[in-house]
Structure formats: structure tokens, C-alpha cells
Amino acid sequence: MLMDTVNELVQLLAADGRIDVKSAACMTAAQESGAEGLLALKDVDITAEMVKCIEDTEYPHADFACGILANLSKPKHLCQRVFDRITDGPTKLEGLVYILSQIDYNKKGAKLHLLASFISNFSQLAAGRRQMMDKDGFVLQRLLSFMDYKESKGRRMSIIATVHNCCFEKKYHPWLMGEDVDLVPRLLLPLAGPDTFNEEENDSLPFDLQYLPDDKEREPDPEIRKLLLEALMQLCITRAGREVMRKQNIYLILREHHKWEEDRHCIMLNEDLVNLLIRTEDEIGVEDLSSVEVPPDMARKFVEHDMEFLMTGSSDLNSLTEAMVEELK
Numbered sequence: 001m002l003m004d005t006v007n008e009l010v011q012l013l014a015a016d017g018r019i020d021v022k023s024a025a026c027m028t029a030a031q032e033s034g035a036e037g038l039l040a041l042k043d044v045d046i047t048a049e050m051v052k053c054i055e056d057t058e059y060p061h062a063d064f065a066c067g068i069l070a071n072l073s074k075p076k077h078l079c080q081r082v083f084d085r086i087t088d089g090p091t092k093l094e095g096l097v098y099i100l101s102q103i104d105y106n107k108k109g110a111k112l113h114l115l116a117s118f119i120s121n122f123s124q125l126a127a128g129r130r131q132m133m134d135k136d137g138f139v140l141q142r143l144l145s146f147m148d149y150k151e152s153k154g155r156r157m158s159i160i161a162t163v164h165n166c167c168f169e170k171k172y173h174p175w176l177m178g179e180d181v182d183l184v185p186r187l188l189l190p191l192a193g194p195d196t197f198n199e200e201e202n203d204s205l206p207f208d209l210q211y212l213p214d215d216k217e218r219e220p221d222p223e224i225r226k227l228l229l230e231a232l233m234q235l236c237i238t239r240a241g242r243e244v245m246r247k248q249n250i251y252l253i254l255r256e257h258h259k260w261e262e263d264r265h266c267i268m269l270n271e272d273l274v275n276l277l278i279r280t281e282d283e284i285g286v287e288d289l290s291s292v293e294v295p296p297d298m299a300r301k302f303v304e305h306d307m308e309f310l311m312t313g314s315s316d317l318n319s320l321t322e323a324m325v326e327e328l329k
Contacts, residue, residue, distance in 0.1 A: 035072045039081060047072070047085040054099060054115060055091060057107045066114035073121040083122050093122060093131050094139050101142045116146070116158035123165035132162070133172045135180070140166065144186055148219075157224050163187070164227045167234040170290065177235060177244045184235065184245060185209055187228050188253045190219035195256040204249040222263035229269035236276050239287045251277055 038046045046068070053065035073082040086092060099105050100115045122128030132139045146159040163183070167176065176183045185206040192209060194216045202210045219225050232250075235241045251274060258270045276284070286292055 032075050032078070035075065035078055038068075038072060039078065045085065047082050048089055051086070051089065051091050051096075054096070054112065057105060059106070060108035060110065062106050062108075062110035062112060063114060066112055066118055070114050070117040070121065073118060076124055079121050079125060079128075083125055083128055086122075087127075087131075093119070093128070094137055097139050097142050101145065111152065113152040113155040116155040116162075119143070120158040120162045120165075123162040126169075129166050129169050133166055133169065133175065135175060141181065144181070144183075147186055148190055153221060153224075157221070157227070160190075160224055160227050160231075164231040164234075167231040170237060170288075173235055173238060173241050177241060182206070184232070184248055184250065187232050187235075188250055191225060191228055191257045192216060192253050193218045193256060193260060195253070197252060201249070201252055205252060206248050209253060218257070218260060222266055225261075225263065225266045226269060229266060229273060233269065233273050233276075236273065237289050239281055239284075242276060242281070242284075245277055 050065040050069045053059045054062050054069075056062070059065075069082070073079040086096070096115065096119060100112060100119065106112060123132065131137070132143075140163070143159050143162060146155055147163065149156045149159070163186075166172065167183075175181060185208045188206075188209060192212055194212060194214045197205070219228065232245075236245065254270055254274050254277075258267065258274070261267050261270060
């Protein structure tokens with residue numbers, strides 16, 4: 001296995017080291033056995049060394065360090081080990097998010113887009129999500145500014161995937177939908193286009209969704225749109241969440257998005273969301289949808305119905321490795 005000696009690792013870390021070695025290390029980390037080997041190195045802590053490379057504003061190959069960390073932390077059981085090392089180290093999650101939020105942080109041209117993938121991996125862990133949504137910190141709020149980041153689809157998708165995962169923490173929904181985060185308009189803005197509403201309709205929308213310009217474009221990637229819609233659906237799990245969305249009159253944005261949408265999966269998610277919001281709470285009949293038990297035979301019928309609707313298909317999420325190749329070009 002590559003990188004099984006300290007000498008080879010030194011070649012990886014050297015600022016003037018061979019690019020092929022750095023690229024090979026990134027691909028080694030993409031394989032679970034390779035990632036296990038890198039994390040098992042006894043003489044060097046690969047996680048700490050890669051973080052040092054990322055922190056160094058003069059290190060020219062910081063993108064490779066981001067890619068290695070993103071691959072090391074992709075499998076959930078390895079992600080926990082990497083997360084524990086980050087938590088115990090000098091540069092914690094909050095510090096990594098701060099670096100990511102500084103455009104042109106690296107002075108040698110590294111973009112650090114894959115640092116977003118690394119951070120996103122932590123959102124698969126309950127402890128990672130809790131740190132991101134620590135009300136005394138400013139972690140999630142820093143990430144939100146990149147939800148509409150045009151310069152990098154990879155960074156944008158990673159941030160939205162992180163937010164999507166955080167929405168599964170039901171106890172944080174009041175905070176996410178409240179004044180401190182105000183997440184619902186942020187999730188809707190990428191789905192909104194240059195839609196025309198009358199004055200009364202515009203005034204009923206959250207401020208950031210009012211009077212959008214004629215050149216406003218919707219999120220072009222259907223997989224990202226799917227993540228946005230799934231996040232909104234999670235926020236609809238409770239009656240309180242549904243009532244917040246009704247007050248914000250988000251149906252207007254969803255209605256226009258539905259007219260424009262062509263991806264079958266996104267259309268289905270949009271319709272599921274609208275069907276919840278236009279029904280009264282008496283019709284829904286339950287405070288918390290996650291508490292509803294669906295009989296197995298009914299669940300199977302729902303799946304079969306959805307699969308029939310989706311027969312035209314929509315593309316799967318690109319693998320992280322493929323995304324990395326594009327980011328490092």
C-alpha cells in the first residue's frame with residue numbers, strides 16, 4: 001500500500017514534492033483499505049499533518065490535503081475516528097469552517113473546495129451535527145453563505161448536503177427555522193427563479209424571496225435541488241414547522257418551481273411537500289409525522305408507486321472521488 005512508510009509520507013507533505021505521489025495518496029485514501037492503512041500509521045498522525053497543510057496559507061498543494069481528508073472520512077466508521085482526532089486536536093471543526101469561509105485563504109492558488117466535502121462528512125455523525133448546530137458557535141451560519149456559491153458545484157453541493165443532514169435533527173428545527181438561522185428562505189432561494197408575483201403575494205414572502213431580479217437563475221443541478229427539497233420536507237415533519245412555512249407562504253415559490261422542474265424525482269418531492277402544506281392540520285391529523293407507523297404492505301405500495309413515477313429516472317449523486325478529480329483539475 002502506498003504511504004506505508006514515513007519516508008513516503010514526507011514526499012507527500014513536501015511543498016515541492018511530486019504531484020503524482022500526492023495524487024496517488026488521494027486515490028489511496030478513496031479506497032477503504034487504503035484509508036484504514038493511512039489512519040493506522042503509528043509514526044505520523046495523517047489527520048493532523050493534513051490539517052497543518054490546509055492551515056498553512058503558503059502550502060501550494062492544500063487541495064490534495066483536503067481531498068485526502070475527505071476520502072479518509074467518507075466511510076462512517078472511519079469518519080468517527082477522524083472526527084475524534086479533529087476534536088482532540090488544536091484546529092477543531094469551527095476552525096476548519098473558518099478557513100473554508102475565507103475566500104482566497106490559500107495564497108498559492110489552492111481553492112480548498114474539497115474542505116467542504118471533508119466538513120460535510122462530519123454531518124453523517126450525530127456528534128458532528130451537534131457541533132455544527134451549537135447555538136453558542138457560528139459554524140452552520142458560516143456554511144450557509146455558500147449555498148448559492150456559483151464558482152464551485154462541489155463546494156455548493158457539499159454545503160447543501162451538510163444542511164440537509166442537519167435537518168434530520170428534529171429538536172433543532174425551532175432554531176433552524178427561527179431568527180438566528182432563518183433556514184427556510186435559504187433553502188428556497190436556489191429553487192426560485194425570475195418569478196412574477198403581485199404586490200400582495202410578494203409582501204407575503206420572506207424578505208430574501210421578494211422581488212427577485214429578472215436574471216435570477218434556479219439551481220441547475222437536479223441532485224442539489226433534490227437535497228434542498230428533502231431538507232424542506234424534513235422541516236415539515238412537525239406541525240410547528242409546517243405552520244412556519246405556511247406563514248411564509250412558500251407555496252408560491254414551490255408552485256413556480258413545479259412549473260419549471262423537469263426532473264421526475266424533484267417533481268415528486270415538490271408535490272409531496274405542497275400536498276402537506278395545503279392540507280389543514282385537522283386533515284393531517286398528527287403533530288409529528290415521524291411518529292406515524294406505516295404498515296409494511298402500505299409502505300411497499302408507496303415505494304412501488306414512487307418507482308413507477310420515477311421510471312424515467314434521475315442521475316445518482318456523483319461519487320466523491322469523481323467530484324474530487326474535477327475539483328483538482
